[in-house]
Amino acid sequence: MSGEPEDAEPDLRHYRELARQLRSVGVVNRELARRLPHDCPPASAGLLTLLRRHGEMRMSRLTELLGIDLSVTSRHVAHAADRGWIERLPDPHDGRSRLLRLTHSGESRLDELSELATETMREFLGDWSAEDVATLSSLLERLGRTFGDCRARGGHSPPPGTDAAPDPATSRT
Amino acid sequence: MSGEPEDAEPDLRHYRELARQLRSVGVVNRELARRLPHDCPPASAGLLTLLRRHGEMRMSRLTELLGIDLSVTSRHVAHAADRGWIERLPDPHDGRSRLLRLTHSGESRLDELSELATETMREFLGDWSAEDVATLSSLLERLGRTFGDCRARGGHSPPPGTDAAPDPATSRT
DNA sequence: TATTGTTATACTCTATAACTATA
Protein backbone atom coordinates (compact mmCIF):
# COMPACT_ATOMS: atom_id res chain seq x y z
CA MET A 1 0.00 0.00 0.00
CA SER A 2 1.79 3.11 1.14
CA GLY A 3 2.98 4.42 -2.16
CA GLU A 4 3.03 8.13 -1.52
CA PRO A 5 6.17 9.39 0.13
CA GLU A 6 8.36 8.92 -2.88
CA ASP A 7 8.46 12.66 -3.29
CA ALA A 8 9.86 13.45 0.13
CA GLU A 9 13.61 13.68 0.40
CA PRO A 10 15.27 11.42 2.94
CA ASP A 11 15.85 14.24 5.39
CA LEU A 12 12.23 15.31 5.36
CA ARG A 13 11.07 11.78 5.89
CA HIS A 14 13.32 11.57 8.92
CA TYR A 15 11.84 14.73 10.34
CA ARG A 16 8.35 13.41 9.86
CA GLU A 17 9.25 10.06 11.32
CA LEU A 18 10.82 11.69 14.36
CA ALA A 19 7.70 13.74 14.98
CA ARG A 20 5.69 10.55 14.96
CA GLN A 21 8.04 8.68 17.27
CA LEU A 22 8.01 11.54 19.73
CA ARG A 23 4.25 11.26 20.00
CA SER A 24 4.49 7.58 20.79
CA VAL A 25 6.69 8.25 23.80
CA GLY A 26 3.43 8.66 25.69
CA VAL A 27 3.12 4.91 25.96
CA VAL A 28 6.40 4.66 27.81
CA ASN A 29 5.62 7.57 30.07
CA ARG A 30 2.27 6.08 31.02
CA GLU A 31 3.95 2.84 31.91
CA LEU A 32 6.38 4.73 34.12
CA ALA A 33 3.53 6.70 35.67
CA ARG A 34 1.58 3.54 36.42
CA ARG A 35 4.28 2.38 38.77
CA LEU A 36 4.47 5.54 40.82
CA PRO A 37 3.07 5.62 44.36
CA HIS A 38 -0.59 6.57 44.32
CA ASP A 39 -0.15 9.88 46.09
CA CYS A 40 2.64 10.90 43.76
CA PRO A 41 1.59 11.90 40.24
CA PRO A 42 4.27 12.07 37.55
CA ALA A 43 4.31 15.84 37.72
CA SER A 44 5.44 15.72 41.34
CA ALA A 45 8.20 13.32 40.48
CA GLY A 46 9.50 15.62 37.79
CA LEU A 47 9.34 18.57 40.10
CA LEU A 48 11.30 16.89 42.87
CA THR A 49 13.89 15.68 40.41
CA LEU A 50 14.54 19.16 39.09
CA LEU A 51 14.68 20.58 42.58
CA ARG A 52 17.38 18.16 43.62
CA ARG A 53 19.34 18.58 40.45
CA HIS A 54 19.33 22.36 40.33
CA GLY A 55 18.87 23.17 43.99
CA GLU A 56 16.76 25.87 45.59
CA MET A 57 14.95 28.02 43.06
CA ARG A 58 11.99 30.31 42.44
CA MET A 59 8.68 29.33 40.90
CA SER A 60 9.48 31.12 37.68
CA ARG A 61 12.76 29.30 37.29
CA LEU A 62 11.12 25.95 37.90
CA THR A 63 8.43 26.86 35.40
CA GLU A 64 11.07 27.54 32.83
CA LEU A 65 12.77 24.22 33.45
CA LEU A 66 9.50 22.34 33.23
CA GLY A 67 8.48 24.10 30.04
CA ILE A 68 4.93 24.71 31.24
CA ASP A 69 2.82 27.66 32.36
CA LEU A 70 3.46 29.24 35.73
CA SER A 71 -0.09 28.50 36.83
CA VAL A 72 0.50 24.81 36.31
CA THR A 73 3.71 24.91 38.28
CA SER A 74 1.83 26.59 41.07
CA ARG A 75 -0.59 23.70 41.27
CA HIS A 76 2.09 21.04 41.27
CA VAL A 77 4.14 22.89 43.84
CA ALA A 78 1.11 23.24 46.09
CA HIS A 79 0.51 19.51 45.83
CA ALA A 80 4.08 18.71 46.80
CA ALA A 81 4.15 21.30 49.57
CA ASP A 82 0.89 19.95 51.03
CA ARG A 83 2.59 16.58 51.38
CA GLY A 84 5.68 18.06 52.96
CA TRP A 85 8.03 17.20 50.13
CA ILE A 86 9.09 20.79 49.54
CA GLU A 87 9.18 24.09 51.43
CA ARG A 88 8.18 27.49 50.12
CA LEU A 89 10.43 30.07 51.71
CA PRO A 90 10.24 33.83 51.33
CA ASP A 91 12.80 35.32 48.98
CA PRO A 92 14.93 37.85 50.89
CA HIS A 93 15.58 39.75 47.68
CA ASP A 94 12.02 39.94 46.37
CA GLY A 95 8.87 39.92 48.47
CA ARG A 96 6.76 38.64 45.59
CA SER A 97 8.89 35.61 45.05
CA ARG A 98 9.07 32.30 46.90
CA LEU A 99 12.05 30.01 47.09
CA LEU A 100 11.41 26.31 46.72
CA ARG A 101 13.51 23.80 48.57
CA LEU A 102 13.40 20.04 48.93
CA THR A 103 12.70 18.83 52.48
CA HIS A 104 14.24 15.74 54.04
CA SER A 105 10.95 13.98 53.47
CA GLY A 106 11.09 15.05 49.85
CA GLU A 107 14.62 13.77 49.51
CA SER A 108 13.73 10.31 50.69
CA ARG A 109 10.61 10.36 48.58
CA LEU A 110 12.75 11.17 45.59
CA ASP A 111 15.09 8.34 46.43
CA GLU A 112 12.19 5.92 46.20
CA LEU A 113 11.02 7.39 42.92
CA SER A 114 14.49 7.27 41.49
CA GLU A 115 14.77 3.65 42.45
CA LEU A 116 11.41 2.86 40.89
CA ALA A 117 12.18 4.57 37.60
CA THR A 118 15.57 2.96 37.38
CA GLU A 119 14.12 -0.44 38.10
CA THR A 120 11.43 -0.04 35.47
CA MET A 121 13.85 1.09 32.81
CA ARG A 122 16.21 -1.73 33.60
CA GLU A 123 13.39 -4.22 33.39
CA PHE A 124 12.31 -3.04 29.99
CA LEU A 125 15.67 -2.07 28.53
CA GLY A 126 17.69 -4.87 30.00
CA ASP A 127 18.87 -5.97 26.59
CA TRP A 128 19.85 -2.53 25.36
CA SER A 129 23.50 -1.73 25.21
CA ALA A 130 24.70 0.89 27.66
CA GLU A 131 25.76 2.94 24.72
CA ASP A 132 22.31 3.01 23.14
CA VAL A 133 20.74 4.03 26.42
CA ALA A 134 23.24 6.82 26.85
CA THR A 135 22.86 7.97 23.27
CA LEU A 136 19.09 8.15 23.45
CA SER A 137 19.23 10.00 26.73
CA SER A 138 21.73 12.43 25.36
CA LEU A 139 19.84 13.13 22.16
CA LEU A 140 16.62 13.70 24.09
CA GLU A 141 18.40 16.12 26.36
CA ARG A 142 19.62 18.04 23.38
CA LEU A 143 16.18 17.98 21.82
CA GLY A 144 14.61 19.43 24.94
CA ARG A 145 17.28 22.08 25.15
CA THR A 146 16.80 23.04 21.52
CA PHE A 147 13.06 23.46 21.88
CA GLY A 148 13.38 25.13 25.24
CA ASP A 149 15.80 27.71 23.93
CA CYS A 150 13.57 28.50 21.00
CA ARG A 151 10.48 28.85 23.14
CA ALA A 152 12.16 30.96 25.79
CA ARG A 153 13.99 33.04 23.23
CA GLY A 154 14.61 35.58 25.96
CA GLY A 155 18.02 34.17 26.72
CA HIS A 156 19.06 31.87 29.63
CA SER A 157 19.83 28.34 28.37
CA PRO A 158 21.23 27.11 31.70
CA PRO A 159 23.50 24.12 31.22
CA PRO A 160 22.43 21.27 33.51
CA GLY A 161 25.84 20.59 34.96
CA THR A 162 24.79 21.44 38.50
CA ASP A 163 24.10 18.17 40.17
CA ALA A 164 24.05 15.05 38.11
CA ALA A 165 24.82 15.81 34.53
CA PRO A 166 25.82 12.59 32.84
CA ASP A 167 26.04 13.91 29.34
CA PRO A 168 28.25 11.27 27.86
CA ALA A 169 28.64 10.27 24.31
CA THR A 170 27.06 12.31 21.61
CA SER A 171 27.78 15.20 19.37
CA ARG A 172 26.62 18.45 20.91
CA THR A 173 26.01 21.56 18.96
CA MET B 1 19.54 -6.84 46.51
CA SER B 2 23.17 -6.25 47.20
CA GLY B 3 23.28 -2.69 48.46
CA GLU B 4 26.66 -1.15 48.11
CA PRO B 5 27.81 2.23 49.32
CA GLU B 6 28.73 3.32 45.83
CA ASP B 7 25.32 2.05 44.75
CA ALA B 8 24.53 3.62 41.41
CA GLU B 9 26.68 2.19 38.70
CA PRO B 10 27.03 4.26 35.57
CA ASP B 11 24.40 2.15 33.84
CA LEU B 12 21.84 2.82 36.53
CA ARG B 13 22.41 6.52 36.32
CA HIS B 14 21.82 6.33 32.59
CA TYR B 15 18.55 4.55 33.15
CA ARG B 16 17.43 7.19 35.59
CA GLU B 17 18.51 9.98 33.31
CA LEU B 18 16.67 8.45 30.39
CA ALA B 19 13.47 8.20 32.40
CA ARG B 20 13.77 11.87 33.16
CA GLN B 21 14.45 12.90 29.58
CA LEU B 22 11.48 10.91 28.38
CA ARG B 23 9.20 12.90 30.63
CA SER B 24 10.51 16.15 29.19
CA VAL B 25 9.48 15.16 25.69
CA GLY B 26 6.10 16.64 26.59
CA VAL B 27 7.42 20.11 25.89
CA VAL B 28 8.23 19.17 22.33
CA ASN B 29 4.94 17.42 21.78
CA ARG B 30 2.99 20.42 23.05
CA GLU B 31 4.85 22.65 20.65
CA LEU B 32 3.96 20.31 17.80
CA ALA B 33 0.36 20.17 18.97
CA ARG B 34 0.12 23.94 19.12
CA ARG B 35 0.65 24.16 15.38
CA LEU B 36 -2.03 21.70 14.41
CA PRO B 37 -5.27 22.93 12.81
CA HIS B 38 -7.84 23.75 15.45
CA ASP B 39 -10.25 20.98 14.52
CA CYS B 40 -7.50 18.40 14.55
CA PRO B 41 -6.21 17.36 17.97
CA PRO B 42 -2.89 15.50 18.16
CA ALA B 43 -4.68 12.22 18.73
CA SER B 44 -6.38 12.48 15.36
CA ALA B 45 -3.09 13.17 13.67
CA GLY B 46 -1.56 10.05 15.19
CA LEU B 47 -4.52 7.99 14.21
CA LEU B 48 -4.47 9.08 10.59
CA THR B 49 -0.75 8.51 10.39
CA LEU B 50 -1.04 4.93 11.57
CA LEU B 51 -3.94 4.28 9.24
CA ARG B 52 -1.96 5.37 6.22
CA ARG B 53 1.14 3.53 7.28
CA HIS B 54 -0.48 0.21 8.10
CA GLY B 55 -3.57 0.39 5.94
CA GLU B 56 -7.11 -0.72 6.74
CA MET B 57 -7.44 -2.25 10.18
CA ARG B 58 -9.80 -3.02 13.05
CA MET B 59 -10.29 -0.95 16.19
CA SER B 60 -8.44 -3.46 18.31
CA ARG B 61 -5.41 -3.43 16.04
CA LEU B 62 -5.31 0.34 16.05
CA THR B 63 -5.63 0.32 19.81
CA GLU B 64 -2.66 -1.95 20.04
CA LEU B 65 -0.58 0.28 17.81
CA LEU B 66 -1.52 3.37 19.77
CA GLY B 67 -0.78 1.71 23.10
CA ILE B 68 -3.95 3.04 24.72
CA ASP B 69 -7.26 1.63 25.91
CA LEU B 70 -9.85 0.57 23.35
CA SER B 71 -12.36 2.99 24.79
CA VAL B 72 -10.03 5.87 24.06
CA THR B 73 -9.48 4.68 20.53
CA SER B 74 -13.22 4.58 20.10
CA ARG B 75 -13.48 8.24 21.00
CA HIS B 76 -10.72 9.34 18.70
CA VAL B 77 -12.04 7.28 15.84
CA ALA B 78 -15.51 8.75 16.30
CA HIS B 79 -14.01 12.22 16.17
CA ALA B 80 -12.19 11.48 12.94
CA ALA B 81 -15.17 9.71 11.39
CA ASP B 82 -17.47 12.62 12.25
CA ARG B 83 -15.20 14.84 10.20
CA GLY B 84 -15.08 12.47 7.30
CA TRP B 85 -11.41 11.62 7.61
CA ILE B 86 -12.00 7.90 8.01
CA GLU B 87 -14.70 5.33 7.25
CA ARG B 88 -15.92 2.58 9.53
CA LEU B 89 -16.83 -0.40 7.36
CA PRO B 90 -18.36 -3.67 8.50
CA ASP B 91 -15.94 -6.54 8.79
CA PRO B 92 -17.09 -9.37 6.48
CA HIS B 93 -15.39 -11.91 8.72
CA ASP B 94 -16.70 -10.71 12.09
CA GLY B 95 -19.94 -8.87 12.67
CA ARG B 96 -18.71 -7.32 15.90
CA SER B 97 -15.73 -5.73 14.29
CA ARG B 98 -15.40 -2.61 12.19
CA LEU B 99 -12.74 -1.92 9.62
CA LEU B 100 -11.22 1.53 9.58
CA ARG B 101 -10.09 3.11 6.36
CA LEU B 102 -8.71 6.51 5.44
CA THR B 103 -10.95 8.52 3.11
CA HIS B 104 -9.70 10.82 0.36
CA SER B 105 -10.48 13.72 2.63
CA GLY B 106 -8.45 12.06 5.34
CA GLU B 107 -5.57 11.52 3.00
CA SER B 108 -5.33 15.15 2.07
CA ARG B 109 -5.78 16.14 5.68
CA LEU B 110 -2.89 13.92 6.56
CA ASP B 111 -0.78 15.47 3.83
CA GLU B 112 -1.27 18.85 5.47
CA LEU B 113 -0.41 17.51 8.89
CA SER B 114 2.64 15.75 7.60
CA GLU B 115 3.79 18.97 6.00
CA LEU B 116 3.22 20.91 9.21
CA ALA B 117 5.10 18.46 11.40
CA THR B 118 7.99 18.26 8.99
CA GLU B 119 8.17 22.03 8.76
CA THR B 120 8.18 22.41 12.54
CA MET B 121 10.87 19.83 13.04
CA ARG B 122 13.00 21.35 10.35
CA GLU B 123 12.61 24.77 11.89
CA PHE B 124 13.73 23.58 15.30
CA LEU B 125 16.24 20.94 14.29
CA GLY B 126 17.71 22.73 11.36
CA ASP B 127 21.18 22.51 12.79
CA TRP B 128 21.01 18.83 13.67
CA SER B 129 22.90 16.44 11.47
CA ALA B 130 20.75 14.10 9.42
CA GLU B 131 22.42 11.26 11.22
CA ASP B 132 21.45 12.46 14.67
CA VAL B 133 17.85 12.93 13.59
CA ALA B 134 17.76 9.44 12.15
CA THR B 135 19.43 7.94 15.19
CA LEU B 136 17.03 9.55 17.63
CA SER B 137 14.06 8.51 15.56
CA SER B 138 15.34 4.99 15.33
CA LEU B 139 16.06 4.62 19.01
CA LEU B 140 12.63 5.95 19.90
CA GLU B 141 11.04 3.49 17.55
CA ARG B 142 12.88 0.68 19.24
CA LEU B 143 11.93 1.99 22.65
CA GLY B 144 8.26 2.04 21.75
CA ARG B 145 8.48 -1.45 20.32
CA THR B 146 10.19 -2.78 23.42
CA PHE B 147 7.57 -1.38 25.77
CA GLY B 148 4.74 -2.34 23.49
CA ASP B 149 5.85 -5.95 23.33
CA CYS B 150 6.21 -6.16 27.09
CA ARG B 151 2.82 -4.64 27.75
CA ALA B 152 1.01 -6.92 25.35
CA ARG B 153 2.54 -10.02 26.93
CA GLY B 154 -0.85 -11.69 26.77
CA GLY B 155 0.07 -13.30 23.51
CA HIS B 156 0.43 -11.45 20.22
CA SER B 157 3.75 -9.59 20.27
CA PRO B 158 3.25 -8.93 16.59
CA PRO B 159 6.53 -7.82 15.13
CA PRO B 160 5.75 -4.58 13.34
CA GLY B 161 7.46 -5.71 10.22
CA THR B 162 4.06 -6.82 9.01
CA ASP B 163 3.08 -4.05 6.81
CA ALA B 164 5.23 -1.06 6.18
CA ALA B 165 8.21 -0.87 8.42
CA PRO B 166 10.36 2.20 7.79
CA ASP B 167 13.17 0.88 9.86
CA PRO B 168 16.22 2.90 9.02
CA ALA B 169 19.64 2.85 10.57
CA THR B 170 20.30 1.43 13.99
CA SER B 171 21.13 -1.74 15.78
CA ARG B 172 18.03 -3.79 16.43
CA THR B 173 17.75 -6.55 18.93
C1' DT C 1 -19.51 -17.44 28.02
C1' DA C 2 -16.03 -14.61 25.57
C1' DT C 3 -14.98 -10.84 22.57
C1' DT C 4 -15.60 -6.27 19.87
C1' DG C 5 -16.97 -1.74 20.44
C1' DT C 6 -19.48 2.15 22.61
C1' DT C 7 -20.67 5.22 26.30
C1' DA C 8 -20.54 7.38 31.07
C1' DT C 9 -17.62 8.92 34.61
C1' DA C 10 -13.48 10.41 36.77
C1' DC C 11 -8.58 11.81 37.04
C1' DT C 12 -4.21 14.12 35.35
C1' DC C 13 -1.98 17.62 32.92
C1' DT C 14 -2.15 21.90 30.59
C1' DA C 15 -3.50 26.84 29.09
C1' DT C 16 -6.06 31.24 29.57
C1' DA C 17 -7.78 34.78 32.25
C1' DA C 18 -8.87 37.23 36.42
C1' DC C 19 -6.99 38.42 40.79
C1' DT C 20 -3.61 39.69 44.91
C1' DA C 21 0.71 41.41 46.49
C1' DT C 22 4.76 43.26 45.88
C1' DA C 23 8.37 46.16 42.85
Place this chain on the structure above:
DNA sequence: TATAGTTATAGAGTATAACAATA
Protein backbone atom coordinates in the same frame (compact mmCIF):
# COMPACT_ATOMS: atom_id res chain seq x y z
C1' DT D 1 2.71 50.16 35.43
C1' DA D 2 5.04 45.72 35.53
C1' DT D 3 6.11 41.34 37.65
C1' DA D 4 5.56 36.87 40.86
C1' DG D 5 2.44 33.94 42.09
C1' DT D 6 -2.48 32.01 43.02
C1' DT D 7 -6.95 30.46 41.74
C1' DA D 8 -11.03 29.46 38.65
C1' DT D 9 -12.37 27.55 34.53
C1' DA D 10 -12.03 24.95 30.35
C1' DG D 11 -10.05 21.53 27.07
C1' DA D 12 -7.42 17.33 25.70
C1' DG D 13 -5.99 12.59 26.81
C1' DT D 14 -6.45 8.56 29.28
C1' DA D 15 -8.40 4.60 32.31
C1' DT D 16 -12.18 1.98 34.49
C1' DA D 17 -16.57 0.13 34.45
C1' DA D 18 -21.09 -0.80 32.68
C1' DC D 19 -23.36 -1.87 28.54
C1' DA D 20 -24.74 -3.70 23.60
C1' DA D 21 -24.13 -6.80 19.90
C1' DT D 22 -22.01 -10.70 17.94
C1' DA D 23 -19.14 -15.20 18.13
